[in-house]
Amino acid sequence: MKIGELAAATGTSVRLLRYYEEQGLMVSSRLESGHRRYADDAPAAVLRIRALLDAGLPTRVIRDLLPCVLRDGTVAACRLETLQAHLRGLDDRISALSETRTSLAGLISATEAHALA
Incomplete structure (x- = not known):
């Protein structure tokens, strides 16, 4: 999905999605046109990131935690x-x-x- 679609699906601004990517919280591939392309599970990833941010965790901690975040949003x-x-x-x-x-x-x-x- 493109960044605009991801933004609409999650209620997150495009600017914030780019920030998440800059911080190493998300990854995207690039189309030949240079546009970002996100995996189908990206909306769930954004929601997990937002939940961790809502819990007061800084992005540097979230980056370390993400590999251990389970599908239900809890942390291993x-x-x-x-x-x-x-x-x-x-x-x-x-x-x-x-x-x-x-x-x-x-x-x-x-x-x-x-x-x-």
Whole structure:
């Protein structure tokens, strides 16, 4: 299928599909005219990529995971540690943001109290 057909089938922009290819997440062949041609299973591949992106995984991690992604979209157990490490990283960032929020809320409260005094 051509890139425009793949874009329409997946609701993904042509520009984004090109980006996926640049990042090594997808491959295409070229027609004599130079147009990209994707395999029949490309729509499923795009949906898997989008699901992994929605899970917050960067493209460099997705590129490493894709060979282990099963047809149902889950990742083979051999890559479980990678997913767990990413989850720990997210938990650490959430904790740091929570602390930052608490500090900012305290600063706002102190500023409001000072303004009312």
